[in-house]
């Protein structure tokens with residue numbers, strides 16, 4: 298039932314993924330109170346990774362737990378300017394007969410230290426700088442988003458060794474689409490497929506916006522519990538920790554996809570989560586420290602480059618519209634308001650609005666271009682204006698205003714109308730696009746349980762599922778509202794001027 302669906306979505310959205318109380322097993326963690334330097338939390342595998350049993354470490358001072366050289370570096374990383382929110386490598390060292398790398402990240406009043414075995418001592422930063430320089434140089438002369446996406450997935454596939462690398466873009470409703478893909482190996486291609494919003498609940502998106510990446514090293518390996526030093530310790534906030542344990546729902550999701558590991562770079566454009574670069578591998582895979590360091594920086598470069606391209610596209614459109622606007626202003630200075638929007642100017646304005654048709658109705662005279670409602674229906678649109686504000690727009694006419702469908706005909710699904718006076722308006726029309734969406738699996742919600750226990754299940758199949766939706770046009774953008782608004786103010790002031798002239802002449 299609809300109630301169960303709501304309850305299931307609410308259950309998804311309330312899973313506290315930032316405080317999972319368990320970690321991924323490819324490393325161990327301790328949390329240290331920034332004031333007292335005592336260990337407030339430790340993962341159950343601390344001994345296995347570092348040789349120090351978690352039970353003896355808890356509630357001890359960091360000075361008593363770790364060997365001298367290491368504890369010095371750990372403590373130093375608590376001091377500004379080293380303290381960072383994200384996990385940053387602090388030091389690598391020999392302990393318990395193996396080479397470990399330590400990383401630090403902020404967790405409110407505590408700092409989380411992560412220890413991960415590495416194959417050998419690496420000069421992470423130096424290598425990363427060179428690789429990053431190579432990657433960014435490959436993208437230097439790219440001037441469009443399609444090429445940016447294509448080149449990026451290929452470069453990242455080589456850098457990371459993940460079989461599948463995808464650029465995934467969110468739409469306005471939080472659904473996402475695979476815009477580019479580099480793929481080798483046994484995984485299914487996802488290029489062009491859409492994923493519904495509920496695959497990534499809001500609290501997971503919040504973390505994605507704050508962090509550069511997230512890896513899930515091994516879908517099959519069991520998670521490891523985190524123990525607290527005292528029973529009423531607040532749960533450890535692992536937002537910025539690489540080893541943050543993975544929600545079992547999401548583990549099932551990745552299993553259903555055939556992924557053994559994932560590595561997601563979070564793309565932020567102008568402060569908003571734009572999408573991600575998602576990487577999958579059929580078997581377990583941990584991006585090494587160098588790869589993490591490169592990717593942390595690469596994804597920022599990618600976001601900035603993308604931002605520049607999107608801004609440039611917007612500016613080009615506004616510039617084109619501005620040219621039309623200037624011509625309109627010039628012709629508005631003329632005598633006859635009836636000739637204000639010449640057929641030619643209306644056509645250009647229609648293009649600037651990316652509309653399929655446009656009409657100017659003024660005191661009975663009609664100027665039109667392209668796809669417009671039959672002339673006898675324009676009077677009805679005028680009537681509609683009596684009860685609506687100065688401007689009105691929709692990209693789903695049938696759903697938003699069923700009473701208008703009759704009027705505009707079923708070819709038109711988008712309307713942007715501006716009323717200048719009681720008996721004049723300018724309107725732009727957009728065609729009904731037959732929207733064909735290829736979903737990765739049928740986007741139906743599968744629910745188990747009922748009422749408060751209703752649980753949304755991850756999809757079992759990601760095979761292409763085609764959905765055709767009629768009744769909507771491409772949506773109007775902020776730039777188009779701006780263009781329509783300017784046209785309105787030019788026309789209204791021209792009307793006023795003409796009226797004043799007329800009155801003066803009469804006197």
Ligand code: BLA
Pocket residue numbers: 308309312314463465473487492495496497498501511512513542543544546547550559561573575576752753754755756
């Ligand atoms: C998390 N789901 C996520 C994340 C992604 C996706 C990217 C963030 C974690 C990460 O960055 O690895 C989804 N991954 C995708 C998609 C693609 C991809 C769409 O590669 C496309 C190629 N998931 C469900 C349902 C629920 C759900 C029904 O399908 C809820 C009932 C939950 N998804 C869910 C949860 C998380 C998540 C709880 C957080 C996982 C975590 O961080 O522990």
